Amino acid sequence: MAESNALEGLTQALRKLPGVGAKSAARMAFHLLQHDKPGALQIARAMEHAVNSIKHCTLCNTLTEQEVCATCANLQRDRSKLCVVETPADQAALERTRAYRGLYFVLMGKLSPLDGIGPHDIGLQILFDRVVPKDACGEPLAPASREVQEVILATNFTAEGEATAHVIAQALKSRGVQVTRLARGVPVGSELEYVDLGTIAHALIDRR
Amino acid sequence: MAESNALEGLTQALRKLPGVGAKSAARMAFHLLQHDKPGALQIARAMEHAVNSIKHCTLCNTLTEQEVCATCANLQRDRSKLCVVETPADQAALERTRAYRGLYFVLMGKLSPLDGIGPHDIGLQILFDRVVPKDACGEPLAPASREVQEVILATNFTAEGEATAHVIAQALKSRGVQVTRLARGVPVGSELEYVDLGTIAHALIDRR
Numbered sequence: 001m002a003e004s005n006a007l008e009g010l011t012q013a014l015r016k017l018p019g020v021g022a023k024s025a026a027r028m029a030f031h032l033l034q035h036d037k038p039g040a041l042q043i044a045r046a047m048e049h050a051v052n053s054i055k056h057c058t059l060c061n062t063l064t065e066q067e068v069c070a071t072c073a074n075l076q077r078d079r080s081k082l083c084v085v086e087t088p089a090d091q092a093a094l095e096r097t098r099a100y101r102g103l104y105f106v107l108m109g110k111l112s113p114l115d116g117i118g119p120h121d122i123g124l125q126i127l128f129d130r131v132v133p134k135d136a137c138g139e140p141l142a143p144a145s146r147e148v149q150e151v152i153l154a155t156n157f158t159a160e161g162e163a164t165a166h167v168i169a170q171a172l173k174s175r176g177v178q179v180t181r182l183a184r185g186v187p188v189g190s191e192l193e194y195v196d197l198g199t200i201a202h203a204l205i206d207r208r
Numbered sequence: 209m210a211e212s213n214a215l216e217g218l219t220q221a222l223r224k225l226p227g228v229g230a231k232s233a234a235r236m237a238f239h240l241l242q243h244d245k246p247g248a249l250q251i252a253r254a255m256e257h258a259v260n261s262i263k264h265c266t267l268c269n270t271l272t273e274q275e276v277c278a279t280c281a282n283l284q285r286d287r288s289k290l291c292v293v294e295t296p297a298d299q300a301a302l303e304r305t306r307a308y309r310g311l312y313f314v315l316m317g318k319l320s321p322l323d324g325i326g327p328h329d330i331g332l333q334i335l336f337d338r339v340v341p342k343d344a345c346g347e348p349l350a351p352a353s354r355e356v357q358e359v360i361l362a363t364n365f366t367a368e369g370e371a372t373a374h375v376i377a378q379a380l381k382s383r384g385v386q387v388t389r390l391a392r393g394v395p396v397g398s399e400l401e402y403v404d405l406g407t408i409a410h411a412l413i414d415r416r
Contacts, residue, residue, distance in 0.1 A: 046220070
């Protein structure tokens with residue numbers, strides 16, 4: 001290969017993308033430079049624009065260009081319910097169902113002691129301050145006068161997601177907050193024969 | 209998901225990358241903005257720099273920042289041999305073998321009538337002019353006085369690659385150029401039981 005520093009630099013940079021190794025990065029670089037230079041410039045500009053303009057919503061912690069994101073600023077939404085999710089992608093999945101009209105809190109991660117991610121890294125304190133605000137004297141508001149009446153835990157049903165939900169539930173329940181968790185059960189459209197045992201067991205326990 | 213135009217724009221732009229769909233693009237955008245903003249800026253700058261500085265080598269047609277790429281400019285290389293490859297990645301694979309010290313010509317594609325890619329789209333005329341230069345009177349140089357004495361066809365062993373090799377071989381042989389093709393045969397380290405029939409048949413015919 002011709003020694004091209006610009007090409008080598010681009011290939012190295014593309015490896016910063018999650019899931020992209022040396023071969024994919026080289027293929028992407030060649031493709032863009034050979035067939036889609038306008039596309040390459042579009043990516044570069046979109047990347048720069050996003051990095052410079054996107055910050056965290058001061059209320060729900062998601063990524064947004066505003067101080068407060070569009071969902072939090074929407075006065076049509078039920079402000080007494082707060083759904084806790086791990087990522088904006090999870091939030092988007094819930095939004096697509098059109099079954100939830102409350103607000104969100106986006107952790108932007110999950111508790112993962114093995115990766116060194118503790119409560120401070122995923123903004124749990126911001127969540128607690130949001131749900132149980134303090135009054136003028138620094139005392140927590142009484143449950144009846146709080147805006148958020150129910151916290152719905154919608155972290156993933158993985159080991160880390162469950163642990164995160166458990167920690168949040170314990171902390172909020174001790175402060176007198178009503179905490180619920182997404183139901184576990186058999187996925188819609190699936191056949192029992194192919195559903196794993198843990199799921200069936202949970203579906204039995206949570207039957208209604 | 210919070211309606212963020214910058215985020216949406218970045219996700220759309222990332223879909224220009226080959227092999228990246230909507231979900232991967234969203235995952236890449238979230239990852240970069242949440243965990244690796246410096247990486248995102250590095251990609252943006254490398255992309256812009258590459259688009260603005262990379263052009264085609266005037267001799268071998270590969271991607272380079274110079275008029276003539278480092279390989280073509282290297283006086284240590286055997287200028288009587290010219291190896292024709294489809295892409296810079298193929299050239300890199302040949303270079304890694306350290307078994308070839310001649311020069312290259314990079315087609316930057318292959319003949320593919322179904323995709324509307326004909327001889328003019330892959331610089332075949334540049335290749336022919338390079339191998340059979342014309343003298344001052346516009347007549348092709350006699351074989352003995354040409355610089356390139358052998359053209360080695362190293363296009364891929366796919367339908368399009370073989371067709372491309374065939375077209376080049378026909379055109380160059382009619383101009384009195386010695387044309388060879390990479391040997392087909394059983395890959396090193398493989399067991400005959402698992403090698404496809406076409407490969408074994410070729411290995412039998414080309415036995416030595």
